[in-house]
Amino acid sequence: MQPTPKSESELLLRAQDLAGSTLGELAEQAGIIPPPDLKRDKGWIGQLLEWHLGAVAGSKPIPDFPELGIELKTIPIGYSGKPLETTFVCVAPLIGLHGLHWGNSHIRHKLARVLWVPVEGERDIPLADRHVGSPLLWSPSIEEEQQLRQDWEELMDMIVLGRVEHITARHGEVLQLRPKAANSRALTEAYGENGQPIKTLPRGFYLKTHFTAAILARHFIL
């Protein structure tokens, strides 16, 4: 693991230095062998980039760069130049929602400052041959935060009202709520239609691809 960057500019500089490299090159430098594919190693690219950028490893509920308050997100890019996948942000709280609002929400904090690192993501490109792109340090604009907040409030309203099982990925313009679990047998507690506790799949907030595509596109223009 590389030393943790002391400043935002140092982190960005280091990320820019990775641009143009292949995952095979970065894996070799880290002393690891790339898996044949990501089927059983879905977090492999993220962890490889964490190593190179000196992120704090582990499963702690803190930013990747605690001193800087920055979250690292790798994002798979297709031949179209746009994201191939939605971006997981955090697990959605389903109970104990009293006093929760956008201003103190976990998701707002997580998205306050993000280092996006695009990586070639087409499955017909061997993992080791995929290139890392130019990084982007991002905070939501006024408009972006308004969109996020509106979706979040709509989704949380449904959760509070016991309608979590009526929510589909089609709710929300830029933010969606989808299952986030090891499998369909992993259940957690939530509010039911009549306020009674029910068991349901854990859910996560995901950024839709058109939203992250716009973030990256804005970067290209500037």
Add this chain to the structure above:
DNA sequence: AGATGATCATCC
């Protein structure tokens, strides 16, 4: 082709 719902690995 793109989006949705389901799933994989690891750590605690």
Add this chain to the structure above:
DNA sequence: GGATGATCATCT
């Protein structure tokens, strides 16, 4: 189970 890291597999 829930946090971290996400992509897979299937359907439209």
